[in-house]
Amino acid sequence: MSFIEVEHVSKEYISEGKSFPALKDISISIEKGEIFGVIGLSGAGKSTFVRCLNYLEKPTSGVVRIDGTDLSELKEAQLREKRQKIGMIFQHFNLLMQRNVLDNVAFSLEVSGMKKKEARKKALELLKKVGLEDKKKAYPAQLSGGQKQRVAIARALATEPEIILCDEATSALDPETTRRILEILKDINKEYGITIVVITHAMSVVEEICDRVAVLDSGELKEMGYVSRVFKNPHSKAAKRLIYDSERSVG
Amino acid sequence: MQDPGISVLFKGSNFIRLLEGLSIALRISFLSVVISLLLGFFIGVLISGKNRFLKIVYGIYLNTVRIMPQMVLLFIVFFGSTRVLGINIDAEVSSIIVFAFWGSAEMADLVRGAIKSIPVHQFESAASLGMKKRTIYLKIILPQTLRRLVPSSINLVTRMIKTTSLVMMIGVVEVLKVGQQIIEANRTTSPNIAFWMYGTVFLLYFIACFPISRLSKSLEEKWKLA
Ligand SMILES: Nc1ncnc2c1ncn2[C@@H]1O[C@H](COP(=O)(O)OP(=O)(O)OP(=O)(O)O)[C@@H](O)[C@H]1O
Ligand SMILES: [Mg+2]
Numbered sequence: 418m419s420f421i422e423v424e425h426v427s428k429e430y431i432s433e434g435k436s437f438p439a440l441k442d443i444s445i446s447i448e449k450g451e452i453f454g455v456i457g458l459s460g461a462g463k464s465t466f467v468r469c470l471n472y473l474e475k476p477t478s479g480v481v482r483i484d485g486t487d488l489s490e491l492k493e494a495q496l497r498e499k500r501q502k503i504g505m506i507f508q509h510f511n512l513l514m515q516r517n518v519l520d521n522v523a524f525s526l527e528v529s530g531m532k533k534k535e536a537r538k539k540a541l542e543l544l545k546k547v548g549l550e551d552k553k554k555a556y557p558a559q560l561s562g563g564q565k566q567r568v569a570i571a572r573a574l575a576t577e578p579e580i581i582l583c584d585e586a587t588s589a590l591d592p593e594t595t596r597r598i599l600e601i602l603k604d605i606n607k608e609y610g611i612t613i614v615v616i617t618h619a620m621s622v623v624e625e626i627c628d629r630v631a632v633l634d635s636g637e638l639k640e641m642g643y644v645s646r647v648f649k650n651p652h653s654k655a656a657k658r659l660i661y662d663s664e665r666s667v668g
Numbered sequence: 669m670q671d672p673g674i675s676v677l678f679k680g681s682n683f684i685r686l687l688e689g690l691s692i693a694l695r696i697s698f699l700s701v702v703i704s705l706l707l708g709f710f711i712g713v714l715i716s717g718k719n720r721f722l723k724i725v726y727g728i729y730l731n732t733v734r735i736m737p738q739m740v741l742l743f744i745v746f747f748g749s750t751r752v753l754g755i756n757i758d759a760e761v762s763s764i765i766v767f768a769f770w771g772s773a774e775m776a777d778l779v780r781g782a783i784k785s786i787p788v789h790q791f792e793s794a795a796s797l798g799m800k801k802r803t804i805y806l807k808i809i810l811p812q813t814l815r816r817l818v819p820s821s822i823n824l825v826t827r828m829i830k831t832t833s834l835v836m837m838i839g840v841v842e843v844l845k846v847g848q849q850i851i852e853a854n855r856t857t858s859p860n861i862a863f864w865m866y867g868t869v870f871l872l873y874f875i876a877c878f879p880i881s882r883l884s885k886s887l888e889e890k891w892k893l894a
Pocket of ligand 2: 464465584
């Protein structure tokens with residue numbers, strides 16, 4: 418049994434009376450401690466897929482199992498508890514602008530009932546982890562994009578997740594900063610054994626940190642396999658286009 | 669030599685009367701502003717939901733308020749209520765009703781805009797941290813909405829305060845009306861009086877509105893960093 422099991426998941430959005438299939442019968446298993454990449458053109462369904470993994474989006478049909486638990490069977494409160502075990506970071510860092518860095522990290526701990534002092538202590542540890550303890554008093558507006566994303570990572574780590582979902586977490590960052598963020602992700606993957614799912618448009622990111630990769634196209638799973646194999650020898654048209662085009666454009 | 673006019677300001681009880689007029693204008697402003705902010709906020713939250721019917725009703729309400737000059741509304745409420753409903757509404761109360769009616773519509777529109785401008789991923793980000801819906805609304809969406817509201821709602825408030833000078837049209841003796849009365853009474857003895865009087869009224873309004881816009885500025889400054 419895998420850590421994350423997605424079985425025959427479909428998702429249809431209804432907009433203006435018409436239904437639109439964003440995911441079609443997707444089955445993917447992700448192992449514990451793995452770093453798993455998801456690539457595909459814009460609109461392929463990548464974000465929809467990872468949002469199904471923590472039920473921010475409920476699949477129209479199919480099953481999502483995390484560590485053996487079928488998410489559809491969870492009650493509201495249980496689902497929230499489960500979500501704390503599934504951190505998520507976004508392209509938009511979504512920090513609270515009115516709180517300083519330390520409080521941004523401590524905030525989710527406080528609202529889930531931890532004492533303020535304790536929450537801050539833990540937050541400070543996490544800031545050290547991402548190399549930002551000297552910025553703890555700064556406000557998000559005073560940070561660079563990479564620093565903001567590091568705060569977001571520290572915040573995601575605060576609830577001691579077993580999984581971290583990254584939806585284009587490095588898309589707004591320059592290559593050097595991206596590398597730094599990827600280092601941190603690799604670090605926490607090794608140190609805590611956290612399973613990481615990475616959505617990205619940058620093939621170099623996949624090559625750099627992912628073990629396996631899935632290729633989505635128009636809501637369908639076109640190809641899945643080890644990065645080394647997929648990148649050297651892509652079978653599907655979708656994968657070929659993504660991989661060869663990116664090489665050409667990078668030069 | 670002619671009286672320079674400024675002395676008229678302090679003749680007899682003139683200045684006290686001006687201040688009394690100002691306090692009436694401010695009382696009307698204050699009450700209608702408070703009602704508008706609260707009611708407008710409530711309406712704004714309501715129409716940000718999914719209910720189509722509420723949106724349509726609100727649309728009609730907002731457009732009515734925007735198309736009708738406030739003076740017409742004042743006449744309708746003050747004179748119309750007596751004629752049509754047979755009840756006598758005090759001029760000051762009529763003014764408050766009209767300004768609150770107007771202000772609530774505008775405020776609701778501001779609130780709707782502020783809520784809409786908060787990106788969905790803010791909500792998702794909080795939800796992915798396992799926060800309760802209520803916590804997300806109260807601790808994350810609400811504070812950001814309020815911040816975004818500050819500049820525009822302060823602007824509305826100062827606009828409302830200025831517009832209260834219209835209430836003299838239905839017989840409320842507020843500061844501008846007092847000023848005009850004093851001008852009338854002293855026109856022959858000091859021809860310059862109009863200049864001094866309107867200048868003073870301007871200054872009084874300025875003194876009333878300035879702290880409010882200062883407050884807004886300093887809040888914005890404070891929050892820009894934070
Ligand atoms: N809430 C929604 N309502 C209706 N349609 C939606 C909704 N969310 C996504 N879609 C549609 O589903 C499809 C997949 O969207 P998704 O956001 O998963 O794509 P993506 O692969 O993440 O793209 P990108 O790389 O641009 O982020 C798109 O065609 C999108 O328009
Ligand atoms: Mg996306």
